Amino acid sequence: MKSLMLTAALCLAASGALAGKAFVSNERGNTITVLDTDSWEVIAEFEGGNRPRGITLSPDGALLYVCASDDDTVRVFDTETYEELYTLPSGPDPELFVLDRSGSPLYIANEDDNLVTVTDTQSHTILAEVPVGVEPEGMAISPDHNWVVNTSETTNMAHFISTEDYQIKHNILVDQRPRYAEYLDDGTRLFVSSEIGGTVSVIDIAEDGTPTLSRKIGFEVPGVLPEWLQPVGVKATSDGSRIFVALGPANRVAVIDGTSLEVLDYIMVGQRVWQMAFTPGEEFLVTTNGNSNDITVIDVAAEKAIKSVQVGQQPWGVAITPN
């Protein structure tokens, strides 16, 4: 996503200067909260459909895609007017998705149906349905567009789907309940978080895309029961030097050195931290804290939490415009 920022910035510059916006899906409140990424003030809140979870933006920042899980659809909103423009066919119970950086297709995890649905965002049609493991959730695209990775929470695998024929070519077993997958920008590595296993699996990717599980990263915080160290969201800086891991009910984000893969620090954030997104330029990292109904803004360079802001009920995901 980061490689697009330049072109996106040029597009937006042409249409007039815009403040950055962060969109937060509130799973329980059924709303989307909009924040200004300069002032970190809430500037709007609008209806997001039933049980909004996965959330992402079109490459130009004009369209907001929301998995309305209980509506069995993806809702598409205008990021200026917040009007719902149309819905996309998603298959049942869409939870999380990933958008190809060209803007289409959208790869959607259907949690109830053991499927990944591939939806064309231009023609609004389903291109393919790929059978995967039980309770698919995490989704990632390799930087070369050749692979889509899905993690299945009950099967405990990362499935590597070829974007050429939508067939699974590789499966890697990871620890219990894999929630999220994140490639490094250079495509050499994939991180998969296991919420109940309490680990992040490090999967090395060969030139031809072949994955190999190389190690697992564990976590330890004095005074916090190991059972509550539950990795969910993972974000890597574009240079790969830092990996941030949201630790759920441990209320912390782990900071991992991209080279040594050692945990350097734990940043205190709000309660039950799940998903995260960088602001353009990776100045800030925003976390969604489902039990304290807020987001935390982390200063990436300082590796410190600088602010928390109340949003709607049970914030789940966050997407930030590429201004």
Add this chain to the structure above:
Amino acid sequence: MTKRFASPLAAAALAVTACLGAPAAEAVEVRAGVLRVDYPALLPISRYDARPEDLDFAGATLADEDNATTGSFLGHTYETETVATPPEGALAALETMLESGIRYVVVDAQAGDLLALADRAAEAGALVLNASAPDGGLRGAECRANLLHIAPSFAMKADAVAQFAVWKKWPRWLLVSGSNPEDRALAEAYRRAAKKFGAKIVEEREFEDTGGARRTDTGHALVQRQLPTFLQRTEEHDLVIAADATDYFAAYLPYHLWTPRPVMGSAGLRPVTMHGAHEAWGATQFQTRFERLARRHVTEEDYNTWLALRVLGEAVTRTGSDDPAELEAYIVSDAFELAAFKGQKVTFRDWNGQMRQPILLYDDRITVSVSPQEGFLHQVSPLDTLGLDRPESDCTAFQ
């Protein structure tokens, strides 16, 4: 992180199971059985508690689907045979399963029958997974090396209730128990729990089971007059603990007390492994899958059976083996972990084959709380604050 392989069934699995990555994909055909023993019983107090015909079996079907989906990526297939039998046909039913080559049997039966079945299975080198019997003895002196307990013991459930009561600062209990042996065993678990967590049973009353129909047209009218007088003139108490394992009176307690107090245990706030309204930790997905398949809500029995077969599936997935001894060794090892929609992994006690798991406290509509409660700590796992701990165990079969 010492690895302990306790079962005499289990000899040499260490090297295979300790590895980090997945085993090479080789075809494995896993055939399991679910053996449900149906005992003659009176109808339950509530129609809601009627036993569906596919009790346990619906859970098995879902587990087969879940395991098969995972197995499809590894070349593993799963097939589970389900049999319901009266008690006198249980051994013959097991015999048929063993003859057909089945070496994993999930059993829903009372303790005595369970032990007889486990002993026969042991002769054939088969592993038995206990999906229902809560008796302490099965986890203690009567434990068996080829018998793993998915169902929690009376002690685990009593401790789950006790922790919540203590967390609430409601330490004075009136214990009202039934007169059947199972009810008395459950009452004893509450006495132990009170002592363990610093609560006090200020008084006990036993409500005698006089037999007869549990559901009659005007049963509630009679109960409305009988129960309050039965519960008059007690010591001051914060809470009523009901120990009615045989389901003949506890359901009436909550609104027919003399002194208005909350009821916990066999009525009111009940300790369960799962219920159809539990949604936390991704359980909604489990409920949706189950309901689509069975067209009804899940019961504890279904969940326990599902979990038993998922334990088996997880062990096969990680080891690539279908050898009962090797799988059991893996299951009771430190390497085993399984997500079960309980917010933390479930594992096994290597000293008696009991699964560690959180217990949901359920008011018949929602999950009110989940034990272990905050602040109850243990040097190994907070889950070991529920039920008998290693030093208290007199099980020797796993040594």
